[in-house]
Amino acid sequence: MGKIHVLDDKLANMIAAGEVVERPSSVVKELVENAIDAGSARIEVHMEEGGLQSIRVIDNGHGIAATDCLIAFERHATSKIQKERDLFRIHTLGFRGEALPSIAAVSRMELKSRESGQHSGTQVIMEAGKLLQQKTMGMPTGTEVIVRDLFFNTPARLKYMKTIQTEVGHVSDLLNRLAISHPDISFIFTHNGKTILKTAGDGKLLHVIASIYGTNTARLMVPIEEETIDFTIRGFVGKPEITRANRSYVTTIVNGRFIRNYALNQAVIRGYHTLLPVHRFPIAVLHLEMDPVLIDVNVHPSKLEIRFSKEQELLTIVEQTVRQSLQEKRLIPEITKPERKNPVSSFSSAAVIKPVQQRIDLDRPTQREIETFQRWIEPEKKMIDDKGEEGIPVHQVKEDASPQNYEIVEGQSQTVEKFPAPEERLPSLEPLAQLHGTYIIAQYEDGFYMIDQHAAQERINYEYFYKKLSEQQIESQELLVPITIELTASEAEILRQHRDMFVQVGVELEEFGTHTFRIRAYPQWIPSGEEEAVLREMIEMVINQQQINIGKLREETAINMSCKASIKANQHLTRQEMEALIDQLRQTENPFTCPHGRPITVHFSSYEIQKMFKRVM
Ligand code: ADP
Ligand code: MG
Numbered sequence: 001m002g003k004i005h006v007l008d009d010k011l012a013n014m015i016a017a018g019e020v021v022e023r024p025s026s027v028v029k030e031l032v033e034n035a036i037d038a039g040s041a042r043i044e045v046h047m048e049e050g051g052l053q054s055i056r057v058i059d060n061g062h063g064i065a066a067t068d069c070l071i072a073f074e075r076h077a078t079s080k081i082q083k084e085r086d087l088f089r090i091h092t093l094g095f096r097g098e099a100l101p102s103i104a105a106v107s108r109m110e111l112k113s114r115e116s117g118q119h120s121g122t123q124v125i126m127e128a129g130k131l132l133q134q135k136t137m138g139m140p141t142g143t144e145v146i147v148r149d150l151f152f153n154t155p156a157r158l159k160y161m162k163t164i165q166t167e168v169g170h171v172s173d174l175l176n177r178l179a180i181s182h183p184d185i186s187f188i189f190t191h192n193g194k195t196i197l198k199t200a201g202d203g204k205l206l207h208v209i210a211s212i213y214g215t216n217t218a219r220l221m222v223p224i225e226e227e228t229i230d231f232t233i234r235g236f237v238g239k240p241e242i243t244r245a246n247r248s249y250v251t252t253i254v255n256g257r258f259i260r261n262y263a264l265n266q267a268v269i270r271g272y273h274t275l276l277p278v279h280r281f282p283i284a285v286l287h288l289e290m291d292p293v294l295i296d297v298n299v300h301p302s303k304l305e306i307r308f309s310k311e312q313e314l315l316t317i318v319e320q321t322v323r324q325s326l327q328e329k330r331l332i333p334e335i336t337k338p339e340r341k342n343p344v345s346s347f348s349s350a351a352v353i354k355p356v357q358q359r360i361d362l363d364r365p366t367q368r369e370i371e372t373f374q375r376w377i378e379p380e381k382k383m384i385d386d387k388g389e390e391g392i393p394v395h396q397v398k399e400d401a402s403p404q405n406y407e408i409v410e411g412q413s414q415t416v417e418k419f420p421a422p423e424e425r426l427p428s429l430e431p432l433a434q435l436h437g438t439y440i441i442a443q444y445e446d447g448f449y450m451i452d453q454h455a456a457q458e459r460i461n462y463e464y465f466y467k468k469l470s471e472q473q474i475e476s477q478e479l480l481v482p483i484t485i486e487l488t489a490s491e492a493e494i495l496r497q498h499r500d501m502f503v504q505v506g507v508e509l510e511e512f513g514t515h516t517f518r519i520r521a522y523p524q525w526i527p528s529g530e531e532e533a534v535l536r537e538m539i540e541m542v543i544n545q546q547q548i549n550i551g552k553l554r555e556e557t558a559i560n561m562s563c564k565a566s567i568k569a570n571q572h573l574t575r576q577e578m579e580a581l582i583d584q585l586r587q588t589e590n591p592f593t594c595p596h597g598r599p600i601t602v603h604f605s606s607y608e609i610q611k612m613f614k615r616v617m
Contacts, residue, residue, distance in 0.1 A: 050165075
């Protein structure tokens with residue numbers, strides 16, 4: 001007796017729902033993606049009780065024809081693909097035709113839609129996948145979907161829901177990503193009547209960043225832009241002073257779609273080089289455009305993970321673009337008096353560190369930066385956020401970047417880009433005193449500066465050692481008494497495989513009995529007294545890091561040596577020594593942070609000082 005039979009539609013939809021509709025954010029994702037596919041300029045999401053009570057999505061897209069409103073709830077019903085060939089040129093977010101029937105199967109659902117060009121709309125009411133009512137009604141063009149009592153008929157699923165706050169968090173993350181991917185669409189998200197996200201939909205990515213991360217963060221974002229034959233990269237990267245504790249603040253959008261690609265993420269982070277403190281990650285938003293043939297979207301069913309066919313090339317460009325954009329900036333944090341009613345005359349803990357404003361001559365933006373800013377930012381536009389406060393600081397950013405503040409740049413040839421020479425990024429400071437044996441106080445016409453002497457020296461030494469380690473011919477010296485290193489069998493094997501790498505940095509290793517190596521020669525500029533420690537740490541580095549390459553070995557060794565060779569805090573410096581230190585610091589490529597990413601210099605601007613003493617208001 002045969003036991004196999006085809007599932008009825010209701011059961012099939014409930015099973016499909018189990019896959020498509022995991023939690024409220026999955027419902028929001030499907031409905032909002034449909035709204036985007038419908039060409040909406042404005043999408044509202046209103047949720048009650050973490051979405052379990054109700055989720056309402058309203059759009060002003062092209063709507064659904066009256067005759068299609070019921071068909072849309074059939075399984076595999078879609079308007080987005082027709083024939084096999086279409087599968088290979090998908091330009092919509094959805095195409096499987098599974099979302100509406102799946103959501104309807106596990107909720108009480110209402111869909112209202114009016115197709116553009118039609119005089120009235122259609123309303124369809126479903127419960128647990130069954131049609132309860134269909135009628136014609138008046139409404140604006142577009143679609144409104146309300147999902148009530150999600151999972152009311154699947155109690156097992158309901159039990160898996162986390163706290164309301166967790167579910168709201170998932171939806172919020174999702175909408176943030178969609179808003180970043182579509183700056184030209186206005187998104188509104190409310191939960192229990194409270195506005196959580198509101199974007200202008202004016203096409204300006206920086207405005208979206210301000211809506212999500214706040215105006216202060218947006219103010220500290222540096223525009224990036226690069227174009228090659230295969231790739232276009234645009235976006236914003238945060239200055240190193242606004243880091244986060246995890247890498248989830250690096251957002252990558254490819255051809256308008258949010259994606260996850262670990263290698264791409266790493267390339268952005270590498271672009272910061274030594275600017276980031278350890279265990280800190282940047283905020284960055286990158287929009288990449290490329291020919292779809294360079295992407296394989298179908299790698300992962302949720303389409304979040306994609307692969308690139310020219311990946312290495314892409315990663316290199318991303319890293320370089322990020323690095324370049326940051327290098328063109330002056331990155332000294334500036335001390336500002338906190339906004340307070342009671343004036344405080346001390347900077348102490350009440351002081352707020354802010355980046356240097358762009359009004360100083362030395363910080364003239366390049367022509368390219370001005371153009372990039374102008375493209376992203378419109379002068380008089382200000383966004384009002386839901387609390388009615390003044391929103392994005394774009395007005396000020398624009399002012400700072402506007403050409404009339406930078407006549408010299410404007411006067412220059414349009415074709416030649418001029419970046420400030422590295423040594424110009426730090427003004428020629430005059431040292432005045434040493435504070436607590438640790439900080440140098442120095443002045444310039446725009447105020448005074450505090451320099452952390454240890455951090456400054458570390459930066460100078462780091463760049464010196466890094467250069468030395470990268471030289472073609474490294475002057476090594478032979479050791480009279482070789483240093484012996486004993487290892488385990490597997491460690492010895494790793495070291496054997498990397499022996500060439502050591503040769504490239506001037507270290508000669510010789511096998512000496514089982515699992516034992518001897519260091520015969522090493523570069524003569526290793527800080528004296530620290531030779532053995534430095535060499536042992538290099539070997540440990542290679543053994544402990546699976547994917548070490550010569551670049552990383554150079555970098556970490558240089559950091560290690562720079563720390564060992566630097567003057568420490570609590571060390572008295574003469575005026576000449578201070579002058580020499582500032583001088584050397586000005587010659588470095590990056591006079592802003594020590595190799596561990598801590599700031600070297602803090603600026604107290606004349607303006608802020610005057611404000612503090614109420615000489616200006
Ligand atoms: P898919 O998006 O994979 O095509 P869905 O089940 O999500 O499948 O939607 C089915 C169809 O309903 C879509 O193909 C589209 O034609 C229509 N549709 C759904 N939501 C909207 C909307 N907000 N605006 C216009 N059409 C919509
Ligand atoms: Mg869909």
